[in-house]
Amino acid sequence: MSPVTAAYLALAFAIVFEVVGTSFLMKSEQFTRWLPSVLVVVxxxxAFYLLSISLKSIPLGIAYALWAGLGIVLTTLIGAIVFKQxxxxxxxxxxxxxxxxxxxxxTFSKTAVA
Known part of the structure; x- marks a missing residue:
């Protein structure tokens, strides 16, 4: 596996873990429930560890744009499906x-791949 492929794979898992953590944030009830609160931190x-790994091959701005954009979309979908928002x-x-x-x-940025 090429370093760039590994970086994008790490970023994909970082995004998924951030979305799962955010979902548990909703369930933690302002950190008053211990198990969801611990899962948020974990x-x-x-997510941040995997994001840091992805930054070895992906420029910070591109990685963060993907992290934020896809995180927003996935978190919104979970909010709509799981939490009925x-x-x-x-x-x-x-x-x-x-x-x-x-x-x-x-698709068009030449900075998307380092």
Whole structure:
């Protein structure tokens, strides 16, 4: 596996772990429930560790754009599906714009691969 592929794989897992950690943040009830609170910390630590590994081959701005954009989309989907939170049309449009930005970065930017 090439270093760039490994970096993007680490970034993908970092994003997933951050989204899972954020989901447990909702369940922690402001850190009053100990198990979800511990899981928040564990998943965030794993996410940041994997993000740091990805930065060996992916430029910081690109990695963070992917981290933030995909994290927002996945967290919103979990909010809608798991926590039954609704989205209004403006939220859907905004999320579509975020997805569009991630696609543009990965399709057209020459800085997306170090």
């Amino acid at each position: 998943f965030y630590l794993a 609704s989205l209004d049309p403006a939220a859907v449009i905004g999320i579509a714009m975020i997805v569009g930005g991630v696609v543009v970065i990965n």
